Amino acid sequence: MTESLDLSLYAKPMADGTLGMELAVEGIACGGCIGRIEHAVKSVPGVTEARLNFTNRRLHVAWSPGLAEPAAILRALEDGGYHGHPFVPMRAEQQEAAEARRLTRCLAVAGFAAMNIMLLSVSVWSGNVTDITPETRDFFHWASALIALPAAAYAGRPFFASAWRALKSHSLNMDVPISLGVILALGMSLVETANHAEHAYFDSAIMLLFFLLVGRALDYAMRRKTRAVAGNLAALKAENAHRLIGDELVSVPSAALKAGDRVLVKPGERIPADGIVLGGKSDLDESPITGETARRDVASGATVYAGSLNYSGALTLKVTAAGGTALIDEIEKLLEKAASAKSRAMRLADRASRVYAPVVHLTAALTLAGWLIAGASVHDALITAIAVLIITCPCALALAIPAVQVVASGALFRANVILNAGDAIERLAEVDTVVFDKTGTLTLPEPRLVNAAALDPELLQMAARLASSSRHPLAVALSREATTRVPFDDAVEEPGQGVRARINGIDTRLGSPQFCDVITSNASQASAVCFRHGKRFAVIAIAQKLRPDAVDVVNALHGRGLDLHILSGDHVEAVAPVARALDIEQWQGGLKPAEKIACIETLKAGGRRVLMVGDGLNDAPSLAAAHVSLSPISAADVTQAQADAVFLGEKLKPVLDAIVVARRARKLMTQNLWLAAIYNAVAVPVAIAGAVTPLIAALAMSGSSLLVTLNAVRANGGAR
Amino acid sequence: MNVLVYLVPLALGLGLTGLFAFLWALRSGQYSDVDGAALRVLSDDDLHEASTTKD
Numbered sequence: 001m002t003e004s005l006d007l008s009l010y011a012k013p014m015a016d017g018t019l020g021m022e023l024a025v026e027g028i029a030c031g032g033c034i035g036r037i038e039h040a041v042k043s044v045p046g047v048t049e050a051r052l053n054f055t056n057r058r059l060h061v062a063w064s065p066g067l068a069e070p071a072a073i074l075r076a077l078e079d080g081g082y083h084g085h086p087f088v089p090m091r092a093e094q095q096e097a098a099e100a101r102r103l104t105r106c107l108a109v110a111g112f113a114a115m116n117i118m119l120l121s122v123s124v125w126s127g128n129v130t131d132i133t134p135e136t137r138d139f140f141h142w143a144s145a146l147i148a149l150p151a152a153a154y155a156g157r158p159f160f161a162s163a164w165r166a167l168k169s170h171s172l173n174m175d176v177p178i179s180l181g182v183i184l185a186l187g188m189s190l191v192e193t194a195n196h197a198e199h200a201y202f203d204s205a206i207m208l209l210f211f212l213l214v215g216r217a218l219d220y221a222m223r224r225k226t227r228a229v230a231g232n233l234a235a236l237k238a239e240n241a242h243r244l245i246g247d248e249l250v251s252v253p254s255a256a257l258k259a260g261d262r263v264l265v266k267p268g269e270r271i272p273a274d275g276i277v278l279g280g281k282s283d284l285d286e287s288p289i290t291g292e293t294a295r296r297d298v299a300s301g302a303t304v305y306a307g308s309l310n311y312s313g314a315l316t317l318k319v320t321a322a323g324g325t326a327l328i329d330e331i332e333k334l335l336e337k338a339a340s341a342k343s344r345a346m347r348l349a350d351r352a353s354r355v356y357a358p359v360v361h362l363t364a365a366l367t368l369a370g371w372l373i374a375g376a377s378v379h380d381a382l383i384t385a386i387a388v389l390i391i392t393c394p395c396a397l398a399l400a401i402p403a404v405q406v407v408a409s410g411a412l413f414r415a416n417v418i419l420n421a422g423d424a425i426e427r428l429a430e431v432d433t434v435v436f437d438k439t440g441t442l443t444l445p446e447p448r449l450v451n452a453a454a455l456d457p458e459l460l461q462m463a464a465r466l467a468s469s470s471r472h473p474l475a476v477a478l479s480r481e482a483t484t485r486v487p488f489d490d491a492v493e494e495p496g497q498g499v500r501a502r503i504n505g506i507d508t509r510l511g512s513p514q515f516c517d518v519i520t521s522n523a524s525q526a527s528a529v530c531f532r533h534g535k536r537f538a539v540i541a542i543a544q545k546l547r548p549d550a551v552d553v554v555n556a557l558h559g560r561g562l563d564l565h566i567l568s569g570d571h572v573e574a575v576a577p578v579a580r581a582l583d584i585e586q587w588q589g590g591l592k593p594a595e596k597i598a599c600i601e602t603l604k605a606g607g608r609r610v611l612m613v614g615d616g617l618n619d620a621p622s623l624a625a626a627h628v629s630l631s632p633i634s635a636a637d638v639t640q641a642q643a644d645a646v647f648l649g650e651k652l653k654p655v656l657d658a659i660v661v662a663r664r665a666r667k668l669m670t671q672n673l674w675l676a677a678i679y680n681a682v683a684v685p686v687a688i689a690g691a692v693t694p695l696i697a698a699l700a701m702s703g704s705s706l707l708v709t710l711n712a713v714r715a716n717g718g719a720r
Numbered sequence: 721m722n723v724l725v726y727l728v729p730l731a732l733g734l735g736l737t738g739l740f741a742f743l744w745a746l747r748s749g750q751y752s753d754v755d756g757a758a759l760r761v762l763s764d765d766d767l768h769e770a771s772t773t774k775d
Contacts, residue, residue, distance in 0.1 A: 031759030054756030104746060112739040116732060136724065143728055 113151030181393030268471030291569025429666030
């Protein structure tokens with residue numbers, strides 16, 4: 001039966017009447033792919049536009065409605081050796097992209113203004129010690145004002161808006177002293193210029209904005225980059241479901257399923273949406289949901305959950321939850337409770353600004369009062385007080401943390417860790433206890449061959465090649481071992497039993513013991529697959545296998561003084577060997593989601609900062625309850641959404657890297673805050689004494705900003 | 721010093737031209753695919769198409 005593909009979920013009408021679609025493209029290797037992909041897609045009749053973005057590996061396609069079908073575009077890519085995964089761009093990603101563009105525009109304006117004003121200011125400074133005429137100086141000051149005022153009004157908006165929001169909610173953030181400093185510096189300079197004074201601070205105000213915008217724009221650029229990668233990975237993970245319309249099968253994206261739809265799930269496929277079994281019999285691997293590795297038999301009337309892997313038979317389902325996944329009620333309740341109970345750790349920057357802002361404002365007020373009492377004129381006292389505000393304007397302080405954050409998230413990105421939450425780095429650094437889930441976290445998400453050493457290599461190769469003819473999950477696991485991926489020509493699959501073929505004229509079978517006529521005594525946790533080639537036979541064990549570097553990573557974590565735990569939903573007999581292999585003494589098995597949370601709460605009550613690493617749907621509430629959380633990319637969508645960061649690949653090393661990078665970043669953040677504090681300790685007395693000239697302000701500001709930025713770059717090393 | 725009266729605005733005007741050129745480039749998506757742009761320049765598909773249409 002041929003099955004049509006319905007991609008209407010992804011096709012969006014464009015301004016010029018064509019339909020457009022975004023695809024994440026897999027398999028791009030080099031620059032030559034750009035031409036090949038665009039050429040292949042454009043040669044599909046009806047396609048009007050195909051543009052590949054090489055930076056984020058995305059293809060934009062537009063076609064005339066009715067003239068082309070989107071499935072043909074996917075086929076064209078497939079023929080070229082690429083895989084296209086359509087996706088709907090995420091709202092958060094688009095908002096961040098818009099914000100990043102706005103910041104870049106502000107940065108450009110501030111940069112232009114800072115350069116030109118500095119040119120004029122340097123002339124004034126050198127003129128002041130030589131022979132500049134007051135008229136020329138006034139002219140230069142007015143020219144500076146002409147550039148500075150519109151530029152600050154434009155480039156300062158991100159800070160003014162954020163400061164206004166903070167003030168409206170009766171709180172202080174770093175943007176309040178920044179905005180105040182900039183506005184006062186500009187206002188005072190304008191008054192001074194009108195009075196033909198010697199000094200004006202236009203350059204300080206604009207340079208301040210420029211430096212801060214550099215920090216912010218870099219932050220957004222980094223976030224955009226990781227967001228794009230995360231979006232592509234989500235698109236790659238999205239699966240299609242076989243929807244039954246009458247007797248016809250239509251392939252639709254799982255996200256497009258609605259409650260009440262009927263869906264066919266073939267063996268080896270994942271359940272696309274929560275539902276009730278209407279017909280068929282099979283067994284399901286529900287480890288992505290419960291952590292339990294033993295399979296559950298299901299038949300008509302059973303409730304099944306999205307993400308479970310279907311093993312032996314085809315099932316027909318009635319979808320009960322629209323849009324693919326709904327949460328199991330119990331987990332949803334726990335998740336809500338955990339999220340509301342979680343006191344978000346206050347960010348380092350906010351804590352610093354809460355101390356800093358009042359101190360600065362008080363110092364400025366005291367300076368004003370002090371000079372007035374000492375008998376200075378109101379004008380002079382005011383100027384000195386404003387100079388204090390300008391010189392303390394938290395340029396270095398505001399850069400101290402974002403600069404480290406940018407460099408550290410770059411280092412994490414290279415270590416295959418993608419951050420979801422902005423403050424995850426700070427929280428990761430505080431961790432002293434790591435709680436692992438077992439299934440899919442310490443072990444690989446799919447089962448693997450475990451007794452390779454005990455098998456005859458020739459038989460194993462034959463079995464693995466034969467396995468590639470079947471979609472059964474155990475066969476898929478076995479076929480990973482094959483060196484030749486070409487299936488045997490006459491391989492026939494007997495549903496629910498196995499595969500057979502004639503190899504070199506000898507009857508060869510792979511499958512259940514009965515099918516292969518092999519007697520096994522299987523007492524271990526592994527699933528046994530039997531193989532018979534004439535008289536020779538083998539029993540192949542397939543089971544959950546530890547991630548390749550799990551032992552090393554766990555040892556390294558131990559070495560760093562972290563307390564390690566395993567909390568698994570799988571039964572105790574399955575957890576024990578893993579705990580033993582990894583030498584983790586504190587472990588528990590057979591836990592319900594609520595019991596996992598209880599364990600984490602006990603640890604938290606003991607003053608521990610817990611990092612939870614988990615992937616199952618049953619882990620989602622624990623991830624939310626923990627101080628900070630990590631998920632492998634293979635985790636359930638709901639779980640990933642709860643995690644503060646996601647790690648890629650087969651290795652467990654990113655967990656270690658994340659902690660190492662975060663700890664170094666945290667150290668640098670504190671260092672930077674101290675650097676900024678020392679700078680203020682030196683500069684503020686000078687300002688209070690009234691000895692600050694615009695030249696000193698400019699040198700102090702750029703010097704301290706440069707210092708913290710250079711220090712931040714040190715967060716880069718050591719993630720290898 | 722009267723020369724400054726028109727030299728300073730002239731310099732500013734040149735700077736502004738650069739600024740607007742950058743803003744235009746940003747808006748028209750010149751920075752949306754930096755890696756791709758570096759590679760596209762090496763592709764000579766367009767030349768090939770032009771020469772085949774001439775034949």
